[in-house]
């Protein structure tokens with residue numbers, strides 16, 4: 451049984467007799483779910499409350515579930531897992547639409563990065579959505595639930611909607627300019643609830659650390675610590691930065707090192723997590739700490755690092771701790787495009803990173819980039835190819851890989867108004883051919899998948915029936931197109947969501963959900979980018 455092999459790094463609190471029965475689900479397999487640091491930590495927070503009796507549920511494993519759960523929570527970190535949410539609701543005999551549920555059904559709540567970014571395509575399935583950092587919003591939500599427990603469903607929802615960061619979609623009416631047009635207005639349905647729900651922020655120098663280690667995780671026996679949250683670089687397309695601002699760093703002495711010590715008592719696999727871990731101001735001290743002989747057998751995995759922090763020492767330490775290659779995000783070989791996206795990085799720094807990686811005896815360097823960045827021209831692609839040719843020259847022993855995706859507009863970023871560039875598909879093909887000829891391994895992310903991502907990323911509530919249809923058709927772009935055809939006249943076409951550049955005056959599906967920065971600031975950043983195009 452999956453759960454038997456778990457090492458818990460926290461102590462469960464026994465539940466009091468009248469504890470609220472809660473199911474906390476991850477809409478994917480146990481192996482995937484238990485590797486999500488966010489899921490682990492929220493589960494542990496629930497399990498440490500005496501007023502909650504929590505059971506876990508995955509698509510292929512479950513603890514003993516309560517017969518009458520009062521709350522059913524989902525942590526959603528991958529868009530296409532919505533299929534599994536619907537499957538699990540059906541398996542539990544819970545209607546998938548909020549409007550079909552009554553006082554006998556649990557309140558269905560959700561959280562996690564996908565729902566915080568743009569919950570609207572999924573809004574009709576959730577009674578409650580928790581926006582922002584789980585550590586900040588979970589406890590106030592549960593306390594408010596305790597206070598209205600026993601009341602009718604509608605009274606509960608009204609009470610919960612007044613808690614900062616708690617979004618009750620059914621209490622907001624969305625109207626459209628026309629059935630197939632843009633959103634006209636989003637109106638709260640009660641005076642007591644806010645017109646704009648503010649995403650909540652965890653303000654602390656203690657960040658996340660694994661609460662469970664298991665050989666059944668997708669990264670076997672990994673112990674994860676969050677080194678930083680958000681990223682101060684603010685590349686204009688980047689959700690990982692804009693949605694989670696402000697940039698926070700774990701306190702090295704008081705929180706990070708003690709957390710690492712706790713984890714290394716039960717495993718020797720350590721994952722350092724964060725959008726850009728080497729941005730931690732004491733990252734070198736952390737590295738020196740882990741370079742000590744007592745950590746010789748520790749296997750270290752590190753998320754993407756900032757290019758200009760790839761020193762020979764970093765490469766050496768990582769190579770001696772089992773890391774074979776490093777990943778850096780360069781976005782493009784074109785300095786002009788990097789300026790447009792606000793990536794403060796020069797080709798000379800990328801070359802130096804490659805030289806240092808090779809000198810530190812790493813075997814490979816993986817660069818990440820994108821096609822379809824607003825303003826991209828064929829000349830910019832030539833510059834990317836030229837950059838790789840130069841890297842081959844300066845670091846000939848390094849295996850070079852280029853992981854390349856297509857630009858996808860993300861909510862709450864300055865590029866949220868742009869669409870996906872339909873030229874991107876051709877450009878991926880061109881890069882594949884030309885980089886292959888240079889001996890660079892090219893790993894493109896599927897263009898079709900970028901189109902689906904962008905649909906969900908900029909979707910509104912009219913996508914609900916479409917997502918319910920594609921669930922039965924499969925998750926290919928062809929299935930989505932088929933569903934659009936079937937629903938023609940009931941919602942805008944695919945192009946509207948995916949490719950069109952939206953006017954800045956248009957009401958966005960998430961206009962009533964505030965991220966860390968006001969829309970005026972995003973517009974200023976957009977104008978700065980546009981001046982360079």
Ligand code: SF4
Nearest residue numbers: 681683684685688691
């Ligand atoms: S450096 Fe990376 S994580 Fe930071 S804003 Fe840019 S793309 Fe996002």
